[in-house]
Amino acid sequence: MLSIGLLYPDLLGTYGDGGNATVLAARARARQIPVDIVAVRSGDELIDADLYLVGGGEDGPQRQATELLRATSFTRRVDDGAVVFAVCAGLQILGESFAVEGDESYEGLGCVSAVTTRGPQRRVGEMATTVGTHTLVGFENHGGLTTLGAEVAPLGTVVAGYGNDGVVDGYQWRNVLATYAHGPALALNPWLADLLLEKALGHEVAPLPTVADALYRERVAALLAN
Amino acid sequence: MFLRDKMRAPIMVTSSFNFPPSWKRLLQKGQPSPRLALLCFLDSISVDVMAISSLRTAVARRAVRLTNAAVRFTGRGSGTVAGGHVGLRIDPQLLGKLSRGRTVILVSGTNGKTTTSALVRAGWGGVVASNDTGANMPAGHVAALVSSTASAVVLEVDEAWLDVVVAATAPKVVVLLNLSRDQLDRASEVRQLAQRWRDMVAAHPDVAYVANASDPMVAYAVDGAPLVFWVEVPRGWREDARSCPRCTALLTFDTTWHCTCGFAQPLATTSIDERGEVVLDGAALPLALGLPGFFNRVNAAFAVRALSLVGVAPEDAAARVAGVSAVQGRYGLRQWRGQTVRLLLAKNPAGVGALIDEFLTTKDELWVALNARVADGRDPSWIYDAPFELLEGRAVWCLGDRRLDMATRLHYANVTTTVVDRQDDLPAGITPVTVIANYTAFREIFEASTPC
Numbered sequence: 001m002l003s004i005g006l007l008y009p010d011l012l013g014t015y016g017d018g019g020n021a022t023v024l025a026a027r028a029r030a031r032q033i034p035v036d037i038v039a040v041r042s043g044d045e046l047i048d049a050d051l052y053l054v055g056g057g058e059d060g061p062q063r064q065a066t067e068l069l070r071a072t073s074f075t076r077r078v079d080d081g082a083v084v085f086a087v088c089a090g091l092q093i094l095g096e097s098f099a100v101e102g103d104e105s106y107e108g109l110g111c112v113s114a115v116t117t118r119g120p121q122r123r124v125g126e127m128a129t130t131v132g133t134h135t136l137v138g139f140e141n142h143g144g145l146t147t148l149g150a151e152v153a154p155l156g157t158v159v160a161g162y163g164n165d166g167v168v169d170g171y172q173w174r175n176v177l178a179t180y181a182h183g184p185a186l187a188l189n190p191w192l193a194d195l196l197l198e199k200a201l202g203h204e205v206a207p208l209p210t211v212a213d214a215l216y217r218e219r220v221a222a223l224l225a226n
Numbered sequence: 227m228f229l230r231d232k233m234r235a236p237i238m239v240t241s242s243f244n245f246p247p248s249w250k251r252l253l254q255k256g257q258p259s260p261r262l263a264l265l266c267f268l269d270s271i272s273v274d275v276m277a278i279s280s281l282r283t284a285v286a287r288r289a290v291r292l293t294n295a296a297v298r299f300t301g302r303g304s305g306t307v308a309g310g311h312v313g314l315r316i317d318p319q320l321l322g323k324l325s326r327g328r329t330v331i332l333v334s335g336t337n338g339k340t341t342t343s344a345l346v347r348a349g350w351g352g353v354v355a356s357n358d359t360g361a362n363m364p365a366g367h368v369a370a371l372v373s374s375t376a377s378a379v380v381l382e383v384d385e386a387w388l389d390v391v392v393a394a395t396a397p398k399v400v401v402l403l404n405l406s407r408d409q410l411d412r413a414s415e416v417r418q419l420a421q422r423w424r425d426m427v428a429a430h431p432d433v434a435y436v437a438n439a440s441d442p443m444v445a446y447a448v449d450g451a452p453l454v455f456w457v458e459v460p461r462g463w464r465e466d467a468r469s470c471p472r473c474t475a476l477l478t479f480d481t482t483w484h485c486t487c488g489f490a491q492p493l494a495t496t497s498i499d500e501r502g503e504v505v506l507d508g509a510a511l512p513l514a515l516g517l518p519g520f521f522n523r524v525n526a527a528f529a530v531r532a533l534s535l536v537g538v539a540p541e542d543a544a545a546r547v548a549g550v551s552a553v554q555g556r557y558g559l560r561q562w563r564g565q566t567v568r569l570l571l572a573k574n575p576a577g578v579g580a581l582i583d584e585f586l587t588t589k590d591e592l593w594v595a596l597n598a599r600v601a602d603g604r605d606p607s608w609i610y611d612a613p614f615e616l617l618e619g620r621a622v623w624c625l626g627d628r629r630l631d632m633a634t635r636l637h638y639a640n641v642t643t644t645v646v647d648r649q650d651d652l653p654a655g656i657t658p659v660t661v662i663a664n665y666t667a668f669r670e671i672f673e674a675s676t677p678c
Contacts, residue, residue: 010468010476019610019638026638042469043476058415064474125604139605183607187634211637211645215630 002028002200003036005049010041011065012089015141017055019184020085023193023212024051030208033201046072051083051200054090056142056182059100062089069093069109078111083200084176087185088142091170091178092116098144112173113149119162120145127161127181128223129169134191135159136169137219138181146180155179160223175199187212188219286317287324290372310365313372321364324371325379325395328355331532332391334383335403335438337577338525341517342403343382344553345529349543350536354378360554363387364394378536385419389426392433399532401436403525404459405443406576407608416443420471423447436532439494442483446471449489455531458482458494459524496531498524506531506540513544516551521580555672559658562675563649566657567593569671573602573664575611581662582616590660592617593652594636595626595667602665606631614639623652626667 006021025035038047042064052074057065069075078084078094092098095114097105103118122143129136136156146164148154148171155170155177156163163169163180170179177196179185186193190212197205294309313320333343340360347354355374357366362384370381383391385405392400405420420443427435427448437448439456448454449472470477473487484490497505502523504511515526526547533543552558556571568590572578585592598606606628614636621642624632633643646652663671 013611015605016607016610019607019635022610022638026640041476058417060417060474061469064469139607141605183605184610184635187610187631187638210634211630211643212634214645215634218630 001034001036002051002197003038003047003049004200005047005052006037006039007046007052007054007090008042008061008065008068009039009055011061011068012055012057015056015088015139015183017053017087017183020053020055020087020186020193023184023186023190024053024197027190027193027205027208028197030210031205033197033205042068046074049082051085051196052077054084054086054093056088056090062093062098063100063106065089066093066106066108075109075111078109078174078176081175083196084178085186085196086176086178088140088180088182091146091180092144094176094178095146112171112176112178113152114146114171116144116146118145119143123162123180125161126219126223127163127169128159128220129156129161129163129179129181130159131156131192134189135220135224136179136181136185136192137188137216137223138179138185139183140180141182142180144180160226188216190216282317283320283323286313286320287372289313289316290320290369294369294373307361307363307365307369309372310361310368313368314365319394321368321371321391321394322396324368328371328377328379329536330379330381330395330397331399331401331536332381332383332388332395332397333401333403333528333532334385334388335401335444336385336406336574337580338403338521338528339382341522341553341556342401342525342528343380345526345547345550346380346401346532348550349529349533349547350378350380350538351542351546352376352378354380356380357382358554364391367391367395386422389422389429392426392430397433399434399436399535401528401532402438402444402448403528404438404441404576405447407574407611417471420444420447424449427451434535436496436528436535438528439492440483442471442477442489442491445492446489449492454492455496455535456492456494457524457528457531458491458497460498496527498527504530504544506534511540511544514548516548517553517557519557519580519584521584522557552677555668559678560672560675561678562661562671563652564654565659566678567659567661567671567675569668569675570660570662571665571668572662575608575613578609578612578614578662579616582613585660585662586616588658588660590658591623591656592620593623593625593646593659593661594632595661595663595671596624596628596632597626597664597667598628598631599666602667609635614641617641625649625652626663 004021009018021037025037028035086094094111095108096110097108098116099118100106124141127140152171152173154168155172194205290309290313293312297308333339347356353376355376357370362382367381424447431452434453435448435451436455438444440459470485472489475486477483477485482491502520504513504527530540530543534540559566560569570581572581598604618640623644623646625646629645633645636643
């Protein structure tokens with residue numbers, strides 16, 4: 001049984017982020033792997049999960065989710081190697097600090113050496129980054145400028161859009177993958193969904209051709225053409 | 227030159243007239259061109275009368291009419307927005323001046339604005355000025371108020387423009403339907419909008435608000451206003467209001483909602499029961515609605531309540547509202563590609579959810595058309611917030627620019643899909659068909675189809 005913990009969908013789920021859990025579950029089940037999605041809503045206890053998803057959200061709920069997570073064992077779990085996919089606000093929360101309204105700095109969970117300040121302008125649009133031999137495509141909508149510590153590797157190199165700073169996007173730290181590509185990034189990037197499944201399961205998964213492959217090819221072609 | 231003699235106004239000869247930057251933008255490629263109108267109107271007045279307030283308004287009104295006539299004449303669209311922009315540029319106070327002395331009802335919210343406005347208009351009876359082309363920002367409002375001098379006015383208003391339009395038009399009634407996520411790539415996020423509405427309500431305590439008590443975001447915006455008529459709406463969209471808009475703690479939902487901080491669902495005087503019966507002040511109101519769907523009965527309840535506040539008897543309003551069977555091409559049956567389709571518009575998760583509920587009561591085929599152009603919002607990720615899982619077991623044909631996004635979404639919801647790359651590949655002779663399309667996809671199919 002693969003358990004997926006969807007963290008605070010009531011606070012962090014502004015941009016279809018719940019779609020990532022749907023995609024992971026469907027791709028696991030298609031391979032006869034039983035799956036349990038557990039939505040951890042604010043007020044619920046943190047559960048043991050093989051894979052945690054942290055989504056995007058507005059400033060107030062983002063701070064609230066940070067406080068809720070701070071009171072749990074989440075940081076220790078990350079240190080111990082929990083598999084986490086964090087998007088947008090989720091990316092910022094796991095870092096050391098992030099900016100909120102009025103440029104005020106807010107203390108993050110400190111799981112990852114990443115500092116987010118208010119960027120020069122809000123970035124709204126499609127983005128593409130190079131991650132190893134793959135392209136990650138998605139949509140970003142944020143005002144953050146994220147700087148990574150020297151020991152933290154970015155997830156990808158920006159080809160289109162902005163990401164952390166116009167040069168790189170997201171980060172990889174222990175078993176945490178983070179990106180500014182919000183919403184159903186795993187729907188657009190089936191390779192990334194499978195990469196996370198493999199990390200969580202601890203073994204490779206068989207190829208799974210679906211219509212998502214055609215969507216991925218189309219978005220990559222559309223973004224790289226510009 | 228009589229203007230100079232009469233008004234002692236400084237004059238400027240037309241030939242030296244400089245186009246303001248916003249007019250230049252309008253003249254750029256791809257925009258409806260008001261060029262013809264500008265020439266007509268500059269020719270006819272010969273002088274710059276911008277310094278004279280009342281004349282400025284008269285000129286602005288005339289510019290709106292001429293621009294819109296020109297845009298229509300040159301086949302560049304219905305022209306309502308271009309004319310309104312020109313008018314507002316000449317006289318920024320134009321919307322307020324055009325509203326003066328009229329009875330104005332404004333309708334706003336994420337979903338149901340257009341339909342509810344149409345129901346208010348029909349229910350009012352007689353001549354009603356309204357922006358029934360769907361242009362729901364000030365330029366569209368100006369155009370509507372120039373094209374009709376009726377004293378009764380109903381305007382649908384974009385959520386983000388509502389505070390501006392309330393301040394300008396001094397409405398008698400403002401209808402607040404709901405507030406949920408929509409086009410997040412350019413609109414404000416839901417809580418920011420609720421806060422702006424709240425500031426607006428505080429600044430305009432003399433307005434009667436007809437507000438959705440079941441939507442915590444709307445309740446937060448209107449909470450504390452002296453004149454509120456609450457409407458209870460069962461089965462509403464709640465994913466954007468899981469946490470309390472006042473204190474951010476988790477809200478509890480049972481038949482009504484409440485929070486540990488004491489914020490709770492207000493008591494409503496208008497309600498729709500689970501069977502769709504409209505109840506006004508404790509009495510059921512007979513309503514044989516021509517529009518399909520539970521959500522349209524909700525819209526009708528808002529309309530009837532709003533009209534009761536401008537002196538229209540609910541029974542009379544209900545009788546007139548019953549005659550509406552299509553709104554801007556929505557809901558009505560149309561002929562498209564040789565078959566009969568019911569064309570429905572949905573552009574956000576709550577809207578799709580309501581239409582799917584309705585679709586599931588039919589045996590129709592379902593075609594879904596998805597675009598992600600500027601008017602739709604460039605980010606189609608909202609489809610993952612819409613409850614497409616309800617369609618499990620049905621077969622859906624996917625159309626539109628972003629048909630692969632749609633097919634992928636439905637694939638993950640266990641729905642069988644066919645991706646239609648060319649419209650010629652659509653099956654013929656299947657009837658009836660329900661078509662759910664988002665904004666620009668809807669416009670395209672609407673324009674390519676004919677009424678039955």
